[in-house]
Amino acid sequence: MSTTTPSRGARAASGTADYLDQRTGIGTAVKGFARKIFPDHWSFLLGEIALYSFIVLLISGVFLTMFFVPSMGETHYEGPWAAMQGVEMSQAFASTLRLSFEVRGGLLMRQIHHWAALLFMASIVTHMMRVFFTGAFRKPREVNWLVGFVLLVLGLAAGFSGYSLPDDVLSGNGLRITDGVVKAIPIIGSYMSFFLFGGEFPGTDIIPRLFTVHILLVPGLILALIGLHLLFVVLHKHTQYPGPGRTDKNVVGYPLFPVYTAKAGGFFFVVFGVIALMAATMTINPVWNYGPYDPSPVSAGAQPDWYMLFLEGALRLMPGQTEYVIGGYTLSLNVLIPAMVVPGILFTAIAAYPFIEAAVTKDKREHHVLDRPRNAPFRTAFGVAFLTAFVVLALAGSNDLIATQFRMSINDITWAFRVLLFVGPAFAFWVTKRICLSLQRKDRELVLHGHETGRIVRFAHGEYIEVHKPLDEYEQWLLVSYDSPRPLEIEPAEDSRGVRRKGYRKDRLKQRVSRIFFEDRVEPVTPAELAAAHSHGEHDTIAPAPEHDQITSEVGSGPASETDTETRNR
């Protein structure tokens, strides 16, 4: 017997723990996970927002299923909403009205559900951007990138299937567009349309079918894949931003219990709270104003949810001349290209990028320290170009609103976007790459010469200099600790006896691709360069410093010329 008797609570806790451990061996898991280290950074919250908004979707979604009737059976509305009194509508639409106006808190839950869905997609996309621009998808996380990619696609499917459920006139037109796109598929198009709608559009099957897809199939898959996604995070341990003390062999941060239990757990409530505030104050998708689906009316200025805008924009931009009749069969490229080929290219690019980059760099190392986006100029520029294309398409999906808001010709706007879709990404690529290289040069400059202090000192012999404060080793480490791969070097086409080498063409191609990635590069400062820069700092007069902008033009020559530049006022 010990001298201090444990309290009743402590005894109960240890009894429960003992009971569980004897049956599950949970002690091992607790010991392994409770103090697991996670790095800290605001951008790591983006993925958390996605997870939490999904949980909010589950909670609010369960609430909604209690009252929603997924049926296209006809009924006449009798309820408190005067504008729809006696109108013939589907039970789906009628139950949505009841849910909004008669169930207390029902409207709030509907709006929570819709806002959470928008936030879910937005946080997935921004989380992917974070992962992309920091190179977090590199080995060993390529597979987890693919899992995340499938989650993105499933998120789109969940959003699309849920958007259509209330059976209002807007979502009905969305389904009609889907039907038109599906019909354009060569050979099997009309059969695919019958497959979806259980016969002709709209039929009476589509709402019950979408309901099953929306509340069972897609969320089930999302849940399973989130589990896999997080399992990989535990397995790989989280990536960390570069900084002093951080390496590819360690992980620096705070333990899961108690710091992340409180921070991440608390953040769930923050995310839920913000969604609740949005739902309380901002109306979303007021289907009671649109009315039930009817194939005849349509309203101008209708927009899909934001994550579908790029598809809508692609459909709007495609010129109609590209529909062809071949041997009596109709090939609607004016629909197939924007609705299938364009998203196909965009999504393939997302899924394949980690593998393409790995093939070009031939990098077989594990990476756990993230890249600063500036230190991977090609990747960053490519990502921004991709986003530019996405944004142009999304804006094109709102071209009618732009036209009415800014009183411009819809035809001019459409033409401008047609051009921008090609010019915009190219321009964005060039600008972003230049910005990255400039930032890298600025980093070099900072390491070599330190921070400006604004303090001007005059020496006895009359020379003026501005005092620069050297970086401390921690700040310096952030700026010098990156890789700058060189473009592939290959053997010449002919050997010393003038015989053409086998495989030269293939090598040459590899080299070309490698050059696209790495031709323009800025090397990190080496200790030798830093020492040289400081030795120039002796106050005896030296020649005026050459300019700093030659570095990228000297491919592979290294930045030796940089080191003799010393910014000082003479």
Place this chain on the structure above:
Amino acid sequence: MSTQQNPGHGDEVVAHEGSAPATHFENPGLPPHRPRQADVNPAAAKRAERQIVILFAISIIGTIGTVVAWSLVPPGDTPSSMRLSNFLIGFGLFLSLMGIGTAAVHWAKTLMNDHEKVEMRHPQRSSDETRAGAVEVLKEGAADSGIGRRGVLKGAAVTSLALFPLAIAVPLIGDVGGSWDVSKLKHTIWRKGVKLTTDPAGRPIKAADVTIGSVFHVIPENLEEVDAHERLNEKAKAVVLLVRLDPKDLKEAEDRKGWSYDGIVAYSKICTHVGCPVALYEQQTHHLLCPCHQSTFDVADGAKVVFGPAKRPLPQLPIEVDDEGYLVAQSDFHEPVGPSFWERLK
């Protein structure tokens, strides 16, 4: 700061180097820990604790508020009472959640130990020994099953596994498309003599009522007779837009001369792009604009496409006037309406 140094006379930043500088810098290790206010000042810690308690209290008030709002402020039956109920319940929920969230985060950031800890990583790859062991057990298992020696058995197993999904897929696919009669896409319920009626009232339209420049949204008179669960399907194909133009503005193809009546033309309202209702008519230009993707059709010129992603003109419904002066159809459309599909011309 007093530690500033004149670079001209300054010490080397990289002090630990030998005579030949290395090509890479050394990782300096974790920077020293900087204590927070609450770590060094008990008063600050006390203050933080008080703030956290207040945040939790706000949450409790929010939860009570939500329940009170739920019971005292029902949605009622006016838009403003609905909005009020939604706002009060939602704002209470917001406080209830946000209080907990901010309290927990504030607690973690101000009071919990913030010394960074380091954990080592291990390569993902399993060791050579483990790999060899894995191969070994797989070989053992394969040998136990005898699959290598029994080719027929392997074939039979693979074949049956590959075939069994058919037992589920065939019945499903058989019925999932309803009748699978895709030829329905080519016909509508317009027939000779079917009156053009207004949508949605179903009132027959007299030619004399259609003034120049006016637009009618039209459904066929026999839509009422269609089975209730087929009615939307038929309406989705049969809706028509009726416009009267000054006959001298109207350009008509030779083979369609008889399809209009005194400047009155009827076109399918279903866009030939992806099927939205083409509902916006511009009187001045005689253009019809689809609000979904902005395909623009010229009603004065056979509803040809003048802009946008559609290729084909809207199908025209041939019309005439019956003995009582009502507008009626001469026949069904002469081509399938709506979006293109592979076999539409077959």
